[in-house]
Amino acid sequence: MTAILSATGITAKHGRNTVLHNVDLSLKAGEIVTIVGPNGSGKSTLLRVLIGALKPTKGKVTRKDGLRIGYVPQKLHIDPTMPMTVRRFLDLPTPVSDEDAVHALCTSGAQGVHSQQMASLSGGQFQRVLLARAILGRPDVLMLDEATQGLDQPGSARFYQQIDAVRRELNCAVLMVSHELHVVMSASDRVICLNGHVCCEGTPDVVSAAPAYRELFGTGTGGALALYRHEHDHHHHHEAAE
Amino acid sequence: MLDDFMLRATLAAIGTAISAGALGCFVVWRRMAYFGDATAHAAILGVALALLFGTSIFLGVGFIAFLMSVLIFALSGKGQSVDTILGVLSHGALALGLVAVTMIPNQRINLDAYLFGDVLTVTRGDLGIIWIGAVVVALVLWRHWTALLTSTLSPDLAYAAGMNPRREQLVLTLLLAAVVAVAIKVVGALLITAMLIIPAAAARNFAKTPEHMAFMASGIAALAAFGGVRLSVLLDTPVGPTIICVATAFFALGAVSSLVRRAA
Numbered sequence: 001m002t003a004i005l006s007a008t009g010i011t012a013k014h015g016r017n018t019v020l021h022n023v024d025l026s027l028k029a030g031e032i033v034t035i036v037g038p039n040g041s042g043k044s045t046l047l048r049v050l051i052g053a054l055k056p057t058k059g060k061v062t063r064k065d066g067l068r069i070g071y072v073p074q075k076l077h078i079d080p081t082m083p084m085t086v087r088r089f090l091d092l093p094t095p096v097s098d099e100d101a102v103h104a105l106c107t108s109g110a111q112g113v114h115s116q117q118m119a120s121l122s123g124g125q126f127q128r129v130l131l132a133r134a135i136l137g138r139p140d141v142l143m144l145d146e147a148t149q150g151l152d153q154p155g156s157a158r159f160y161q162q163i164d165a166v167r168r169e170l171n172c173a174v175l176m177v178s179h180e181l182h183v184v185m186s187a188s189d190r191v192i193c194l195n196g197h198v199c200c201e202g203t204p205d206v207v208s209a210a211p212a213y214r215e216l217f218g219t220g221t222g223g224a225l226a227l228y229r230h231e232h233d234h235h236h237h238h239e240a241a242e
Numbered sequence: 243m244l245d246d247f248m249l250r251a252t253l254a255a256i257g258t259a260i261s262a263g264a265l266g267c268f269v270v271w272r273r274m275a276y277f278g279d280a281t282a283h284a285a286i287l288g289v290a291l292a293l294l295f296g297t298s299i300f301l302g303v304g305f306i307a308f309l310m311s312v313l314i315f316a317l318s319g320k321g322q323s324v325d326t327i328l329g330v331l332s333h334g335a336l337a338l339g340l341v342a343v344t345m346i347p348n349q350r351i352n353l354d355a356y357l358f359g360d361v362l363t364v365t366r367g368d369l370g371i372i373w374i375g376a377v378v379v380a381l382v383l384w385r386h387w388t389a390l391l392t393s394t395l396s397p398d399l400a401y402a403a404g405m406n407p408r409r410e411q412l413v414l415t416l417l418l419a420a421v422v423a424v425a426i427k428v429v430g431a432l433l434i435t436a437m438l439i440i441p442a443a444a445a446r447n448f449a450k451t452p453e454h455m456a457f458m459a460s461g462i463a464a465l466a467a468f469g470g471v472r473l474s475v476l477l478d479t480p481v482g483p484t485i486i487c488v489a490t491a492f493f494a495l496g497a498v499s500s501l502v503r504r505a506a
Contacts, residue, residue, distance in 0.1 A: 082395075084395075094388075
């Protein structure tokens with residue numbers, strides 16, 4: 001299968017600092033890829049390059065023709081001077097029918113909020129509405145940038161379950177950025193461990209065993225940060241890291 | 243029918259108010275008040291240029307406001323702290339304009355007219371230009387509405403949707419220059435920002451969606467313009483400041499009523 005989105009040799013700056021060095025990445029249709037890495041490793045910068053918000057100083061991003069991106073930002077600040085109902089927000093950038101809006105809210109687990117002001121939502125509801133908006137454009141790829149920041153652990157676990165449900169319904173690719181390794185890795189087809197450059201890459205099994213990954217997250221912390229594997233319905237077998 | 247100066251003044255004020263009210267919402271949402279100030283203050287320099295070259299005031303003001311807004315636009319992409327630069331540009335341009343106006347030979351102009359507006363002297367030609375400007379601003383706003391709104395919420399969301407938020411920001415700055423040119427005769431350089439911000443702030447108390455707020459801001463601005471012109475004749479007060487006073491009264495009314503609603 002060919003890639004729907006690929007980046008080759010990306011070098012990019014955040015402000016004056018070069019935070020990405022020669023990064024390659026490709027994404028196939030329907031694939032779930034998670035980018036993990038410590039703070040400041042360039043995860044968000046990479047996403048911003050991929051959505052076209054940031055021009056890389058070197059390298060190239062190639063998208064499938066007409067690729068639709070559903071983007072869920074890390075956080076969205078709506079200025080308090082701007083009134084904005086959930087329903088109106090879902091119409092950005094393209095107006096959608098009421099039926100679709102309600103359906104997207106249900107799929108995202110935020111039913112019943114559509115007439116509320118965005119400012120009155122709780123953190124979890126807000127993220128779900130962002131997710132609903134992102135899926136309304138029927139994206140080929142859903143991109144989430146630390147979308148569970150500010151949610152407690154059960155909250156973010158539920159959020160990731162929701163993403164799994166969304167992906168099954170839309171059959172889209174998912175590209176996530178996270179540092180919540182234990183939740184995210186179990187659901188990913190492929191994990192990219194980033195620290196300015198790609199340290200290692202592969203299935204969760206391969207990455208969790210890779211020395212570069214262990215160095216970043218693993219051994220020194222007495223297992224607290226090492227990979228924790230969920231009970232999951234497909235082929236992964238339980239093993240050591242727990 | 244446009245022979246009556248009162249009618250011309252009222253129509254000029256309403257035309258300006260409608261476009262300023264709607265555009266003002268973006269000024270408020272994007273926290274561009276200082277940006278508006280800088281562009282508006284530069285208008286005095288435009289007046290000086292227009293007098294020097296004997297061209298239309300609208301042309302001189304529009305040109306300088308355009309230059310100023312493009313300059314600020316270019317600078318705003320560079321660093322995080324534009325606040326100080328805006329302050330320098332805003333007051334620097336105002337002072338330069340004030341000095342330049344007095345240096346023009348064989349001109350004894352009434353500076354107050356440009357600082358605070360002089361809507362009672364608008365001609366039919368002025369009125370035509372004001373309304374053409376207002377309609378153009380409204381049309382561009384309408385066409386770019388979704389892109390402007392998305393870019394205002396989050397540039398990254400706009401990029402992901404294939405929009406170009408930098409371009410939208412440029413559109414907004416050009417509209418601002420147009421409104422400054424249109425408004426200079428009505429409320430004057432010093433109160434243009436008030437015309438942008440106060441109706442929008444008043445509308446915020448009632449609105450539920452951005453569109454709702456923009457329509458209400460235009461409506462409130464138009465009411466303030468109408469009421470301000472009438473009231474100024476009645477009380478023999480300057481028109482521009484009276485319009486702003488009425489708009490401020492609407493804001494106060496809105497703030498109080500929303501307090502009452504919240505308490506209830």
